[in-house]
Amino acid sequence: MSDNRLMIAVPRGALLKETLNLLDAIGVDTAEVRSNDRKLLFRDVGIITMRPSDVPTYVEAGSADIGVTGKDVLIEQGEREVYELLDLGYGGCTMVLASVAGDDPMEEARRRLGMMRIATKYPKIAARHFAATGRQAEMVEVKGSVELAPLTGLADGIVDLTATGTTLRENGLVVREEIVVCTARLIANPVSHKLKAAAIDELLERVRAA
Amino acid sequence: MSDATGTAPAGAPTIHPIPSGTRDVLPDEMRELRAITATALEVFTRAGYGEVQTPALEYEDTLARGDVRGAPPVYRLFDEQGRVLVLRSDMTVPIARLVATRFANAEPPLRLCYLAHAYRGVRPQRGQSREFLQAGIELVGAEAPGGTAEALTLLCDVLDAVGLADYRIGLGDVGLYQALLDGYGVEGAARERVLHELVTRDFVGLEREVAALGLDAEAAALLARVPQLRGGPEVLAGLDGQAAEAAEGMRSVYALLEPRVAERLIFDLGLVRSLGYYTGAIFQVYDPALGVPIGGGGRYDELLGRFGRPLPAVGFALNVERLHIALAGEERGERGA
Numbered sequence: 001m002s003d004n005r006l007m008i009a010v011p012r013g014a015l016l017k018e019t020l021n022l023l024d025a026i027g028v029d030t031a032e033v034r035s036n037d038r039k040l041l042f043r044d045v046g047i048i049t050m051r052p053s054d055v056p057t058y059v060e061a062g063s064a065d066i067g068v069t070g071k072d073v074l075i076e077q078g079e080r081e082v083y084e085l086l087d088l089g090y091g092g093c094t095m096v097l098a099s100v101a102g103d104d105p106m107e108e109a110r111r112r113l114g115m116m117r118i119a120t121k122y123p124k125i126a127a128r129h130f131a132a133t134g135r136q137a138e139m140v141e142v143k144g145s146v147e148l149a150p151l152t153g154l155a156d157g158i159v160d161l162t163a164t165g166t167t168l169r170e171n172g173l174v175v176r177e178e179i180v181v182c183t184a185r186l187i188a189n190p191v192s193h194k195l196k197a198a199a200i201d202e203l204l205e206r207v208r209a210a
Numbered sequence: 211m212s213d214a215t216g217t218a219p220a221g222a223p224t225i226h227p228i229p230s231g232t233r234d235v236l237p238d239e240m241r242e243l244r245a246i247t248a249t250a251l252e253v254f255t256r257a258g259y260g261e262v263q264t265p266a267l268e269y270e271d272t273l274a275r276g277d278v279r280g281a282p283p284v285y286r287l288f289d290e291q292g293r294v295l296v297l298r299s300d301m302t303v304p305i306a307r308l309v310a311t312r313f314a315n316a317e318p319p320l321r322l323c324y325l326a327h328a329y330r331g332v333r334p335q336r337g338q339s340r341e342f343l344q345a346g347i348e349l350v351g352a353e354a355p356g357g358t359a360e361a362l363t364l365l366c367d368v369l370d371a372v373g374l375a376d377y378r379i380g381l382g383d384v385g386l387y388q389a390l391l392d393g394y395g396v397e398g399a400a401r402e403r404v405l406h407e408l409v410t411r412d413f414v415g416l417e418r419e420v421a422a423l424g425l426d427a428e429a430a431a432l433l434a435r436v437p438q439l440r441g442g443p444e445v446l447a448g449l450d451g452q453a454a455e456a457a458e459g460m461r462s463v464y465a466l467l468e469p470r471v472a473e474r475l476i477f478d479l480g481l482v483r484s485l486g487y488y489t490g491a492i493f494q495v496y497d498p499a500l501g502v503p504i505g506g507g508g509r510y511d512e513l514l515g516r517f518g519r520p521l522p523a524v525g526f527a528l529n530v531e532r533l534h535i536a537l538a539g540e541e542r543g544e545r546g547a
Contacts, residue, residue: 084414
């Protein structure tokens with residue numbers, strides 16, 4: 001029943017292009033994936049595509065044997081039982097704490113109100129950062145366009161991932177603290193890691209050589 | 211939103227919730243689960259294992275004495291005298307207590323089996339219930355490697371009898387990586403950091419922490435590589451020096467196994483299990499139809515001593531719900547993991 005072919009979970013979005021380039025370099029045909037951005041399952045080449053934050057879900061359940069996602073996703077979903085096999089090096093981003101330029105509104109909120117409100121898509125990473133630095137903060141979880149929150153008074157600051165800082169600058173935000181640097185990682189389902197060891201190790205070798 | 215205390219709209223069914231991570235079992239599923247458990251008990255009994263039952267509630271101190279780190283009890287209550295009771299998170303520790311108290315003078319080996327629920331604070335999902343049924347055995351007073359080989363053989367017997375076709379058993383040794391760290395003098399906080407990466411399955415972090423130890427290149431490469439080794443007997447054959455010495459226990463078990471058991475084995479030098487009481491060989495059951503292990507076990511040669519009857523022991527438990535899911539998956543020919 002189960003052959004030795006691997007099903008790979010590929011993240012759409014910022015990591016897609018470099019992930020497909022990597023797969024090409026190790027001999028996986030990604031032409032159909034590149035030419036079709038609505039289709040999700042490419043059974044012939046063993047690829048499924050999804051948003052990066054869903055990759056650990058599919059890999060943990062065994063619906064994909066291996067997958068590529070950001071370290072940010074893996075830290076935020078730290079309870080997922082997956083193997084982290086390799087730092088792929090690309091997709092480098094920094095998780096930062098940012099607020100509007102000028103006098104830091106987070107500082108005033110902390111001093112006068114005792115705690116800050118922080119908008120983020122990464123409530124666990126953000127909460128851990130504030131706990132580790134001994135500050136009280138309330139996490140406001142938003143699903144997208146985090147930069148809007150401090151501009152409208154929803155929050156005093158944001159915790160978000162930034163590659164170049166352009167979006168932050170365009171919205172008048174400045175980085176106050178860097179929390180962690182995140183790159184793309186190759187992950188594996190724990191059962192696949194044992195039952196398809198040869199196929200996974202061979203793929204690892206090709207990725208290392210690519 | 212309506213619940214047991216709220217007011218439901220007219221005509222809507224009243225919802226009486228059950229605790230998160232628990233579930234009801236209805237007749238169709240129950241019939242299939244019963245077929246599995248009846249077969250398992252029959253196989254255990256035929257092999258000379260006597261069925262026992264212990265209370266679902268134990269004193270918190272009992273489980274703490276057994277070291278269930280990694281799978282701690284999460285449901286606590288007080289009895290009328292203010293003593294702390296817990297719902298057992300594991301069956302091996304209660305059976306160690308039972309053996310030490312009820313069989314204090316019995317001639318070993320003792321062969322016991324059980325079909326019992328245990329309770330853990332897991333994140334509820336399919337195959338991951340907070341109340342879960344285990345079918346397992348404990349073989350007390352049988353040393354490695356003979357006792358371990360008997361347990362592995364019985365494990366194959368029961369999986370074959372319930373009709374699981376494509377399962378494999380990962381065999382590791384909790385002492386193996388510890389011995390390597392001992393050999394290179396890795397101690398204290400640095401050792402804890404290395405082991406943390408191993409337990410959290412982060413090989414990127416493992417390589418980083420191993421590199422930070424400042425060992426020579428050969429030693430660092432070995433410490434980073436060994437936990438990633440898994441496969442057939444060639445894995446053991448490929449080891450040399452310290453690693454080969456550390457894997458001697460696995461080799462001696464393998465030498466005792468019948469071919470039908472040996473061919474199911476995957477040697478897994480990076481295998482870790484969450485419970486703290488394991489001392490030597492550990493194993494886990496995998497099936498391609500399920501993304502999580504179906505069960506597992508190992509040696510716990512020091513656990514009985516903590517209850518006052520020092521005896522070597524080995525055991526395993528199968529998660530009946532997961533076994534059922536894997537059987538159903540194999541029947542449907544699902545690819546799964």
